[in-house]
Amino acid sequence: MADPWTAREAIDAVADPGSFTELVxxxxxTEPDGPLGWPGYDESTARAAARTxxxxxxVCGSASVGGREAVLISFEFGFLxxxxxxxxxxxxxxxxxxxxxxxxxxxxxxATGGSRMQEGMRALTQLQRxxxxxxxxxxxxxxxxxxxxxxxxxxxxxxxxxAADVVxxxxxxxxxxxxxxxRPPGADPAAYTADGQFAAGQIDALVRPGELRTALADxxxxxxGPRGAGAPEPPGTIVGGPxxxxxxxxxxxxxxxxxxxxxxxxxxxxxxxxxxxxxxDRCGGTDPGVRCGFGIHQGLTVxxxxxxxxxxxxxxxxxxxxxxxxxxxxxxxxxxxxxxPGAANDAEAERSGAGPAIAxxxxxxxxxxxxxxxxxxxxxxxxxxxxxxxPGNLWATPDSYFSVIxxxxxxxxxxxxxxxxxxxxxQLRLRPHDLVELGIARGVVSVLPSV
Numbered sequence: 259m260a261d262p263w264t265a266r267e268a269i270d271a272v273a274d275p276g277s278f279t280e281l282v283x284x285x286x287x288t289e290p291d292g293p294l295g296w297p298g299y300d301e302s303t304a305r306a307a308a309r310t311x312x313x314x315x316x317v318c319g320s321a322s323v324g325g326r327e328a329v330l331i332s333f334e335f336g337f338l339x340x341x342x343x344x345x346x347x348x349x350x351x352x353x354x355x356x357x358x359x360x361x362x363x364x365x366x367x368x369a370t371g372g373s374r375m376q377e378g379m380r381a382l383t384q385l386q387r388x389x390x391x392x393x394x395x396x397x398x399x400x401x402x403x404x405x406x407x408x409x410x411x412x413x414x415x416x417x418x419x420x421a422a423d424v425v426x427x428x429x430x431x432x433x434x435x436x437x438x439x440x441r442p443p444g445a446d447p448a449a450y451t452a453d454g455q456f457a458a459g460q461i462d463a464l465v466r467p468g469e470l471r472t473a474l475a476d477x478x479x480x481x482x483g484p485r486g487a488g489a490p491e492p493p494g495t496i497v498g499g500p501x502x503x504x505x506x507x508x509x510x511x512x513x514x515x516x517x518x519x520x521x522x523x524x525x526x527x528x529x530x531x532x533x534x535x536x537x538x539d540r541c542g543g544t545d546p547g548v549r550c551g552f553g554i555h556q557g558l559t560v561x562x563x564x565x566x567x568x569x570x571x572x573x574x575x576x577x578x579x580x581x582x583x584x585x586x587x588x589x590x591x592x593x594x595x596x597x598x599p600g601a602a603n604d605a606e607a608e609r610s611g612a613g614p615a616i617a618x619x620x621x622x623x624x625x626x627x628x629x630x631x632x633x634x635x636x637x638x639x640x641x642x643x644x645x646x647x648x649p650g651n652l653w654a655t656p657d658s659y660f661s662v663i664x665x666x667x668x669x670x671x672x673x674x675x676x677x678x679x680x681x682x683x684x685q686l687r688l689r690p691h692d693l694v695e696l697g698i699a700r701g702v703v704s705v706l707p708s709v
Contacts, residue, residue: 263467264310265317265334268367268407272471273321273330280319281356284348293344296376306337315340315370318353320362324475326482329357331418332367333407340370342413343377347384350418354391363401363482365474368419371437372412385413392421399588401481405470406452406461411437420460423584424477424536427452429464459538459573476534480552481588485559489629490593492653493528494704506683509690510665512657513637521549521564521595524635528593529553533562536581543573543610547598550581552590561585563646564595569602570642575615578646582622591629594646599664601642619645633703634658634690654690654699661688 263271269278291299307313315337321330331353333340342350357364374381392402404422406415408431416435419425427433434441434450441450448454455461465473512518525533535551538544547568552561563578578594585592601612623630623645630648637643638660654660663671665683674682693699 263369263407264336265312265332265367265369268332268369268405269317269319269321269330271467272323272365272367272405272474274323274325278319278321278330280317281349281352283313283345284352286345286348288345292377293380294376294378299376302338302376310334310336312337314345314349315342316346316349318349320356320360323365323471323478326475326478327360327362328474328478329353329360329362329364330367331364333369333414335369335371335407335409338374339372340368340414341372341374341381342370342384342388343374343381344384346374347387350384350388351391354388354395357400358391358395358398361398361400363403363478364395365478366402366404366418366422367407368404368410368414369407370410370412370414372414382413385417388417389421392417396423396587401478401588403474403477403481405465405474406431406433408432408452409437411435411450420540423481423588425461426463426465426470426473426477427456427461428467428470429453433461456537457544458542459544459577460540460542462536462538463534473534480534480554480559481590483554483559484557485588485590487629488591489631489648489651490528490555490560490591492593492631492633492703493524494655505680506659506665506686506688506692507680509659509688510637510683513659515657518636518657521566521597521635524595524633525549525553525562525564528562529555529560536577536584539573539576539580541573541576543571543576545571545574545577547571548574548578550577552585559590561590561592562594563592565598565643565646567597567599567636569600569639570598571602572607572610572612572615575601575612575619575645579615579618579622582619582626586622586626586628589628592626592631592648594630594632594648596632596634596638596643596646596660597636597658598639598643599637600639601645616641616645623647624649634660634693634699638688639664652693652699653701653703654693655703656690658690659688660693660698661686 406427431452533553632648634654
């Protein structure tokens with residue numbers, strides 16, 4: 259197993275020493291052998307309590323992690339497989355209520371086989387109860403982080419796990435809605451692992467047990483620490499470049515140069531390397547050409563979306579939308595870095611919902627209540643780039659361009675010979691200073707030292 263921890267060992271692995279204060283379970287009148295009168299249920303519960311030393315399948319309470327307060331929910335898989343029953347729901351609701359009252363982030367350390375069969379539908383409806391509490395906490399702008407242990411299946415994965423704002427997982431853990439005994443014969447076992455879920459865009463990061471406390475401390479700082487009230491100031495270019503491109507064709511050549519700085523350089527310059535990334539669109543896809551996450555800039559948390567110079571795929575747009583929506587819910591300003599020749603236009607991109615994915619990001623950017631800033635750092639290819647742009651707060655580097663369409667494509671549409679591409683580029687007025695004169699960009703940024 260990837261996770262040999264008991265509930266309390268998991269708490270000890272992440273909480274600052276001596277900081278955990280347990281939440282006392284609410285009193286509940288119980289029926290003999292549970293709501294269904296399941297023969298032997300009381301005996302099974304008593305044996306589980308004797309074996310684990312716990313009263314229920316979860317241990318809840320408050321603690322500090324890296325010096326920041328959090329409410330912890332930790333599952334005890336040794337207690338009836340970490341299953342959820344009505345008493346479990348009582349404890350989970352109490353934990354969510356505590357987090358909501360204190361406006362304290364909630365961290366779930368999950369290891370569960372799902373709902374408790376011996377309580378039937380009364381157990382299953384605890385999933386609705388948990389989801390309601392999660393929604394109430396989310397409405398207060400309080401973050402929720404899940405750590406997926408081994409195993410995490412059934413309703414525990416589909417509520418506390420997959421519904422969290424950020425999902426971390428222990429490598430090798432069994433993760434999936436279907437448990438090992440109810441899967442179709444011959445099903446690919448890799449699909450039911452943390453590693454497989456990460457590859458499919460359902461998990462943000464795989465974290466080794468020894469690195470978990472540090473990772474959680476970083477995430478708690480990023481999601482609940484200080485954040486600015488205004489729009490982030492855009493960084494300048496990383497290396498020198500001309501203030502005005504001589505021609506449209508030169509502007510395109512500069513933006514396409516393999517020598518110019520890319521997203522990684524701008525992120526390093528802006529954040530100083532202090533970042534954590536989310537991964538995946540939670541719909542089965544990832545796009546390595548789009549980086550999304552949170553970082554510390556001048557002591558304050560800023561969220562970011564950075565295109566990396568490739569054609570952006572639907573999963574990239576959905577991941578960016580997820581990032582902007584989360585930052586908006588938590589009140590964290592966002593900076594985006596545009597660098598794409600455009601949206602991916604192959605058949606697979608269309609089948610994966612390119613149009614709806616782009617529309618989702620346009621909507622998230624248009625309706626965000628937090629301040630947004632965009633820096634154009636390379637190619638700005640049509641609507642596939644504009645979807646990531648902050649309305650009214652776009653800046654450009656000297657080695658960039660933004661166009662309604664690439665000049666080569668425009669020339670082809672106009673049935674012009676290839677030798678007129680330069681003329682077409684000039685007519686499109688796509689140079690950085692053209693964008694300023696047209697009122698599209700606010701300015702061309704200054705030059706930063708090389709990193």
